[in-house]
Amino acid sequence: MMDVDFEPEDSDFEDEPAPKGIGIVQRCTGKSTRLCGDEEIPAVVQSILPEGYTYHACRIDNFSQNDEVSFSAIIRLNLRSHQDFNKWLENFQESSSTTWRVKRTFPSTGLKVVFKKAYRCHHNTRPGKGSTNAGRRVASKNTNCSADMIVSIKKAVYEGRTLSRSKDTHLPQYPAELLLNYRHNHQITCADALKFRDVSEETKEVLISLFKRKYGPTQAVEMIKYDLQLRHGANYHMKAADRAVCPDVQFAHR
Ligand SMILES: [Zn+2]
Ligand SMILES: [Zn+2]
Incomplete structure (x- = not known):
């Protein structure tokens, strides 16, 4: 039986297209079924x-151990397009309280794979950048999590008919x-980790609507905190620490 390699690759090539059919992906998409x-x-x-x-x-x-x-x-799932995946990823970041960045893009592979x-x-x-940032926000966020x-999305229909010969x-x-390697080397739901999350689209919309109603940034954030308190009660402290649903005043200024 063939091992699927979940070892992280060198992550020093963010956003650079990789050569076609490199290592791990080629092996997994070909053999995993x-x-x-x-x-x-x-x-x-x-x-x-x-x-x-x-x-x-x-x-x-x-x-998994206890709550960790x-x-x-x-995992296979019913997503058919890049847009489907982006929506799923947005939801996944919500449901898992994690935040993901693009590590590598792949050239469109065309006939069989529509998105990877x-x-x-x-x-x-990125490695090597944290060292010069001692004491700054970037340094404390980086745990070299692996x-x-x-994701690869395969074409289910080819030239109008089902790929009947597909293996x-x-x-x-x-x-x-x-291929999800969900093994973080840090806590996910502790207040320290949540404060680095992106402010969610939903929260941005709430902020914008508050601005339209003439709230200043500080007042708007106070309103959001008040609303969280009403909705989450005992969990309020967790929610208020999560930047996705509770932006900082600096963010509201942007
Ligand atoms: Zn299966
Ligand atoms: Zn992590």
Whole structure:
């Protein structure tokens, strides 16, 4: 049986297209269906996946302990386009309280794969840059986290008809394949990690609507905090520390 390599690659090539068919992705997209164990997704893993999608796990190695979710998996899901994936990723960042950055883009591979991209946890900033930033925000955020994921979306229909000769038995139901290495080396839901998250689109819209109603930045943030307090009660302190739903006043100034 062939091992799927989840080792992170050197991440010093952010946004640079990689040569076609490089290492890990080529091996996984080609062979993973043969490895399909049709495994049950543990509840702890399901708890961080966005709802409203159909998931199928070819393989899951679950390392979760208590509340700390940790696993690596080959997951198939019903996403058909780049747009579908972006929406899923936005939801995933919400449901898992994690933030992902593009690690590598791949040239469009055309006939069989319509979209492929690699992402890394944002607690891994580029190597070599943190050292000169001692004491600054960037330095404390970087934990060299090796969590990463690679998504490939396969074409389910080719020239108007189903790819009947495809060896991929997960088509046409699950065009997207996600190699998810969800093994963070830091806490995810502690207030320290949440404060680095991006302010979510939803929160941005609330801010904008408050500005239209003549709220200043400080007042607007106070309003959002007040609303969070009403909605989350005992969980308020966790929510208020999460920059995605509770922006800082500096952000509101932008
Ligand atoms: Zn499978
Ligand atoms: Zn991480």
